[in-house]
Amino acid sequence: MDLINVDSVSDVNELEKLIASRKPGFCLPQPFYTDPGIFDLDLQKVWMRYWLYAGHTSQLPEQDSYFLFRLRAESVVVLRDENGEVRAHANVCTHRGSCILTEPSGRAKNLVCPYHQWVFRRDGSLRAAKLAESAMDPRRSGLVPDPGKAFDASLYGLKSVHCRVLEGFIFLCFAPDPPSFDRLVDIYKPHLEMYKIADTKIAFSKTYRVASNWKLIGENARECYHCGVGHPEYCRVIPGSNLLYSMEPFERLRDKKLEEWAAKGIPTYGVNFEDANDWVYCLRYPYSEGFVTESLDGEQVAPLLGHRQDPDVGVFSIVQYPDFWLDVNPDHLTHFVLRPVSATETDVEMTWLVRKDAVEGKDYEVDKVIAVWRTTGEQDWRLCADNQLGVNSRYYQPGPHTPVEAGPEQFDSWYINELLKP
Numbered sequence: 035m036d037l038i039n040v041d042s043v044s045d046v047n048e049l050e051k052l053i054a055s056r057k058p059g060f061c062l063p064q065p066f067y068t069d070p071g072i073f074d075l076d077l078q079k080v081w082m083r084y085w086l087y088a089g090h091t092s093q094l095p096e097q098d099s100y101f102l103f104r105l106r107a108e109s110v111v112v113l114r115d116e117n118g119e120v121r122a123h124a125n126v127c128t129h130r131g132s133c134i135l136t137e138p139s140g141r142a143k144n145l146v147c148p149y150h151q152w153v154f155r156r157d158g159s160l161r162a163a164k165l166a167e168s169a170m171d172p173r174r175s176g177l178v179p180d181p182g183k184a185f186d187a188s189l190y191g192l193k194s195v196h197c198r199v200l201e202g203f204i205f206l207c208f209a210p211d212p213p214s215f216d217r218l219v220d221i222y223k224p225h226l227e228m229y230k231i232a233d234t235k236i237a238f239s240k241t242y243r244v245a246s247n248w249k250l251i252g253e254n255a256r257e258c259y260h261c262g263v264g265h266p267e268y269c270r271v272i273p274g275s276n277l278l279y280s281m282e283p284f285e286r287l288r289d290k291k292l293e294e295w296a297a298k299g300i301p302t303y304g305v306n307f308e309d310a311n312d313w314v315y316c317l318r319y320p321y322s323e324g325f326v327t328e329s330l331d332g333e334q335v336a337p338l339l340g341h342r343q344d345p346d347v348g349v350f351s352i353v354q355y356p357d358f359w360l361d362v363n364p365d366h367l368t369h370f371v372l373r374p375v376s377a378t379e380t381d382v383e384m385t386w387l388v389r390k391d392a393v394e395g396k397d398y399e400v401d402k403v404i405a406v407w408r409t410t411g412e413q414d415w416r417l418c419a420d421n422q423l424g425v426n427s428r429y430y431q432p433g434p435h436t437p438v439e440a441g442p443e444q445f446d447s448w449y450i451n452e453l454l455k456p
């Protein structure tokens with residue numbers, strides 16, 4: 035497949051033809067999963083416009099801690115400023131553009147560029163530019179950006195990236211005018227408050243390089259057509275996930291539990307994907323009888339989050355396009371973060387959080403905490419890589435979404451919708 039260069043008019047026409055060739059009710063034409071030009075377009079039209087999950091506040095334990103968020107060409111320093119507020123700055127020196135911090139995480143009182151040692155404060159402002167103040171003195175040289183004017187450090191602060199924190203989760207957005215974050219707060223906060231997620235820590239995290247376009251992984255996460263055969267462990271934990279069986283018993287159990295939870299004052303509302311404009315989804319639902327969490331045997335695997343006494347709150351799930359999935363259990367939570375690498379590769383980070391004061395080996399065993407989702411995730415990554423192999427073939431043609439694939443259908447329609455936006 036030829037690379038589609040969307041910068042040229044003729045190729046814009048080609049892109050329009052390609053978009054028009056996507057039949058509603060069917061998965062996407064091949065170039066959307068394989069073409070490097072389309073992949074670049076995805077970055078511009080989707081990834082540079084949405085809120086993206088960056089990390090958790092427990093990754094900034096000290097006043098001078100930082101970590102880097104990386105997505106293709108972009109590197110962003112996430113840190114706390116002098117007032118303790120979480121901030122995000124482009125990791126790009128305002129002198130001649132060097133990357134400033136190179137270690138993925140660490141501590142830095144100031145941000146010092148390794149090239150000519152310009153020093154930036156944690157709020158991004160330029161604190162000192164070695165030699166610049168005197169070297170750019172108009173009496174000494176004509177080789178200055180604006181001869182006649184003294185060097186003005188206030189013009190050379192680091193570029194900031196929008197950054198918001200919600201219940202310990204740090205999100206950032208590259209768009210000049212991001213989508214409403216307050217809407218996310220309204221949706222998530224009532225559900226998440228009781229778990230005190232800001233008081234958790236990472237029990238385990240692993241990044242998988244999956245040989246799959248990010249949209250194949252997105253589609254996979256939006257349906258359980260494959261669960262009955264593909265995820266036996268998950269199906270034991272979550273009723274209704276094995277579509278080979280009738281939904282009726284699950285629906286009865288769900289309705290009963292929702293009533294019980296509402297009576298206990300636990301939020302039970304969900305947010306559904308209604309149409310192609312929706313990019314956030316959340317739902318609370320029960321475990322199978324005898325399960326209190328997502329563990330292989332259904333037993334609790336870590337101390338209850340938020341110092342709750344009653345584990346019976348079911349599982350609360352979030353799906354947030356384009357990059358974030360979350361399952362909150364009463365005793366631990368698991369999240370998935372996508373980072374597109376190329377048209378046919380995606381990094382998937384899986385992270386498990388437990389209460390901050392829980393002691394490994396005493397209060398929890400990592401293997402037990404991660405068992406269900408490590409197994410299920412690895413099954414998915416394999417399915418997605420196999421999916422990509424078939425999609426790469428000359429014999430691939432977009433097949434129909436079945437009635438139980440309303441999820442991938444909505445996801446694909448949302449994606450096409452994003453490409454059509456100016």
Ligand code: FES
Pocket residue numbers: 127128129130131132147148149150151152
């Ligand atoms: S490029 Fe950073 S100080 Fe020169």
Ligand SMILES: [Fe+2]
Pocket residue numbers: 254255260261264265410414
């Ligand atoms: Fe799956």
